[in-house]
Amino acid sequence: MFVTAIDTITPSQPITDLQSITSSNKTFRLGFFSPENTTNRYVGIWYNNIPGRTVVWVANRNRPLVDSSGTITVSEDGNLLVLNGQKEIVWSSNVSNSGANSSAQLLDSGNLVLEDNSGRTIWESFRNPTDSFLPRMKLSVDASTGERISLKSWKTPSDPSLGSFYAEIKFLAISEVYVLSGNRPRWRSGPWSGQVFIGIPQMNNEYLDGFRVVEEEEGSGYITFTKADQSLLTYFVLNHNGILTQKDWIEDREEWAVSWSSAETECDVYGKCGQFGSCNSKDSPVCSCLRGFEPKHVEEWNGGNFTGGCVRRTPLQCERNGSSGQENKKDGFFEANDNESAGVGRVVDKSRNLNAVIAISVIVGSIMIAVCMYFSWMWMVKHRGMKKKNWFNIERLSLSPKNSPEITCELPLFNFASLEIATNNFHVANRLGQGGFGPVYKGILADGQEIAVKRLSRSSGQGLEQFMNEVVVISKLQHRNLVRLLGCCVEGEEKLLVYEYLPNKSLDAFLFDPHKQELLDWRKRLNIIEGIGRGLLYLHRDSRLRIIHRDLKASNILLDQELNPKISDFGMARIFAGNEDQANTRRVVGTYGYMAPEYAMEGRFSEKSDVFSFGVLLLEIVSGRRNTSFYSDERSLSLLGHAWKSWNEGNILTLIDPRISCEDFQTEILRWIHVGLLCVQEFATDRPTVYTVLSMLTSETANLAKPKQPAFTQRPDSSEAQSSQGSNNIFSITVVEGR
Incomplete structure (x- = not known):
């Protein structure tokens, strides 16, 4: 291979298969390579001056070249490209705001950066890693945008395509590093103490000097590390088996040494032996059931699959049915015995420890008295009509404007203890997200049903009202495009x-994630938009109650297995009486960027305020950009302003997400953008109803009105304002609460 004397790639200085570049200190090299046991060609970065080839980054990992005719270059529009022999693009940095005369440079850190002609970094490999974590690289999460920078394993040692495992930092109640397969944890580091991860026994203050975890805001932050002696080569790699290891280069032996591994034994794998299982790496097999328990699935257990865990051989006395004739043996405890193997105990010896027996008897007796008193009180409550078993009843609860009907609803009542078990005591690994109401956790009920549990945060000022509101509203609604409430717990x-x-999870997790956006082709986006519209039409016109959602946004649209949308979070919703068209509030709650102007500034909400939110969503789905992503752009205050400007200049095609192959659907997409602009017009009277919106979206023959200037852009001139006047300009004083 011919090594060029430069560390930079430009449009006039591409790199062919036989060439490469090195960083200025000769630590890293970039070029074409083939993994072991394959002739496929990839573009990668590896350590220079080290025997063999230790690859730390791969460009075209999912699309290899089949011969040596490839080229690395910078295109005229400023993107870094990998081309095959037919000059077809097999990989691209895919930067939308690149410009002419860009160049790519390999830095001494191993970071490949793409800069525009002003020296501004517009793309870098450190923010698009593969399986390796290098010093000064950051693994991060941005809760506001949903962007995550994580490691993703190779499929096999010979195939760098996307594997089954990924590693990332999570900022929940505590900060931890996880290795996951799908949504299932395989390993976790334990909480960050400020100096070490307490779940890694090998860590001490001298281990990985310069290791930092920084939480920038709730749910957002990064993890990074540096070495005091930068001449020592060290890095982390997530291998194809899901094992995270630290490797240090040993100069004397000329080899990489594994100084730490996330799976030094089989017992380091998260949940290796399942519930009530004990793991001992010195045993064969490594898993055994605790004393008094047996494998839940014997055949799987004997085959080496221990994830099903163990169950009790004999039910506890409180679980046994006295009518079965089974002898009522006393439940007892086992005392740990250091002379016996782990997990095995012996029954308390009454003759050798009389004091302990007396103490236990007193405790058990006290518990039995308390239990009897509790059940006596429950019997009294039941017969006084204070509580209905297994149902939650809210009587004469009015959460809507005046003159609206009083609502009574009943829901299945879940036991709190069962939800604790289902969510593993609300463990952070099961946490799905955080809202104004409180955190949401994934859980699995005893029958295997997966659930999402929303827990009221005690620190939430709005939480109790939202809880009651959501119970009342959503318990009365049934529609395929609304999330289903299974029950509650009080x-x-x-x-x-x-x-x-x-x-x-939610739509924003796909729509604004650069790795998941490509999964949303036009047909999937079309289905999502139509599904949201159908759900909204049901709320406004077809349900037994008329509901104004008031907080329609991408994060409140959940997606099922087939990416079908379901509207969620009815904590802000309001019920309209049959003769009501709009209502006022002095307490404006919602999300900036989605709130209609009459609601944000005057507290007036109606069906048309939901239509405005729907229009913002529609334009976000078509463009793949947040409405609030333009604040740094002086030319456009928002996505709405950008869409309006493009519409007036005849450049509306630039609004379409470049990830959508739109040649076959161009006319259809342009029509949907037109409808979106009609939905976000400044004055409510100018906006169509949801019924009309769906008719316009699904009918190719309907004539569409010319849209007027959207809200939250530059004000129209006086003549246009007068022609569009359709609402009161006298503002009331409101309390605005963003979410």
Whole structure:
């Protein structure tokens, strides 16, 4: 291979298969390579001056070249490209704001950066890693945008395509590093103490000097590390088996040494032996059931699959049915015995420890008295009509404007203890997200049903009202495009809602994630838009109640297995009486960027304020950009302003997400953008109803009105404002609460 004398790639200085570039200190090299046991060609970065080839980054990992005719170059529009012999693009940096005269440079850190002609970094490999974590690289998460920078394993040692495992930092109640397969944890580091991860016994203050975890805001931050002696080569790699290891280069032996591994034994794998299982790497097999338990699935257990865990051989006395004739043996405890193997104990010896027996007897007796008193009180409550078993009843609860009907609803009542078990005591690994109401957790009920549990945060000022509101509203609604409420739990200060679990989480997790956006082709986006519209039409016109959602946004649209949309989060919703068209509030709640102007500024909400939110969503789905992503762009205040400007200049095609192959659907997409602009017009009277919106979207023959200037852009001139006047300009004083 011919090594060029430069560390930079430009449009006039491409790199062919026989060439490569090195960083200025000769630590890293970039060029074409073939993994072991294959002739496929990839573009990668590896350590220079080290025997063999230790690859730390791959460009075209999912699309290899089949011969040595490839080229690395910078295109005229400023993107870094990998081309095959036919000059077809097999990989691209895919930067939308690149410009002419860009160049790519390999830095001494191993970071490949793409800069425009002003020296501004517009793309870098450190923000698009593969399986390796290098010093000064950051693994991060941005809760506001949903962007995650994580490691993704190779499929096999000979195939760098996307594998089954990924590693990332999670900022929940505590900060931890996870290795996951899908949504299932395989390994976790334990909480960050400020100096070490407490779940890694090998860590000490001298281990990985310069290791930092920085939480920038709730749910956002990054992890990075540096070495005091930068001449020592070290990095982390997530291998194809899901094992995260630290490797240090040993100069004397000329080899990489593994100084730490996330799976030094089989027992380091998260949940290796399942519930009530004990793992001992010195045993064969490594898993055994605790004393008094047996494998839940014997055949799987004997075959080496221990994830099903163990169950009790004999039910506890409180679980046994006295009518079965089974002898009522006393439940007892086992005392740990250091002379016996792990997990095995012996029954308390009454003759050798009389004091312990007396103490236990007193405790058990006290518990039995308390239990009897509790059941006596429950019997009294039941017969006084204070509580209905297994149902939650809200009587004469009015959460809508005046003159609206009083609502009574009943829901299945879940036991708090069962939800604790389902969510593994609300473990952070099961946490799906955080809202104004409180955190949401994934859970699995005893019958295997997956659920999502929304737990009221005690620190939430709005939480209780939202809880009651959501119970009242959504318990009365049934539609395929609305999330389904399965029940609730009210015990003491604990208040929880139990929903169906939707595996693909929310729309914003796909729409604004650069790795998932490509999964949303035009047909999927079309289906999502239509589904949201149908759900909204049901709320406004077809349900037994007229509901104004008031917080329609991408994060409140959940996606099922087939990416079908379901509207969620009815904590802000309001019920209209049959003769009401709009209502006022002095407490404006919602999300900036989605709120209609009359609602944000005057507190007036109606069907048309939901239509405005729907129009913002429609334009976001078509463009793949957030409405609020333009604040740094002086030419456009928002996505709405950008769309309006493009419409007037005849450049509306530039609004379409470049990831959509739109040649076959161009006319259809342009029509949907037109409808979106009609939905976000400044004055409510100018906007169509949801019924009309769906008619315009599904009919190719309907004539569309010319849209007027959207809200939250530059004000129209006086003549246009007068022609569009359709609402009161006298503002009332409101309290605005963003979410």
